[in-house]
Amino acid sequence: MEIIDQLPGKKDDAAMVLDTYFQTPSAELILKITDFHNDLMFFLVVTVLFISYLLVRRITFFISGNSATPRAAIAHYTPMEKV
Numbered sequence: 001m002e003i004i005d006q007l008p009g010k011k012d013d014a015a016m017v018l019d020t021y022f023q024t025p026s027a028e029l030i031l032k033i034t035d036f037h038n039d040l041m042f043f044l045v046v047t048v049l050f051i052s053y054l055l056v057r058r059i060t061f062f063i064s065g066n067s068a069t070p071r072a073a074i075a076h077y078t079p080m081e082k083v
Contacts, residue, residue: 025031
């Protein structure tokens with residue numbers, strides 16, 4: 001930590017202890033890549049949540065609708081299937 005304090009102007013850009021964020025980008029390209037990543041992750045999370053909601057909803061409707069049907073109504077009779 002003492003070495004970072006001695007460097008002029010480098011203290012703000014260096015990662016500190018328990019630092020969880022990125023360093024300041026030094027180029028415009030990496031800033032645009034980071035922004036694109038953030039935008040992409042937003043739409044990816046929204047899409048995954050929406051698809052998961054539809055899947056869970058479809059499964060619950062299938063289970064609840066399938067339990068009320070009588071099981072004896074469907075019978076397989078081999079001689080009748082040949083006709």
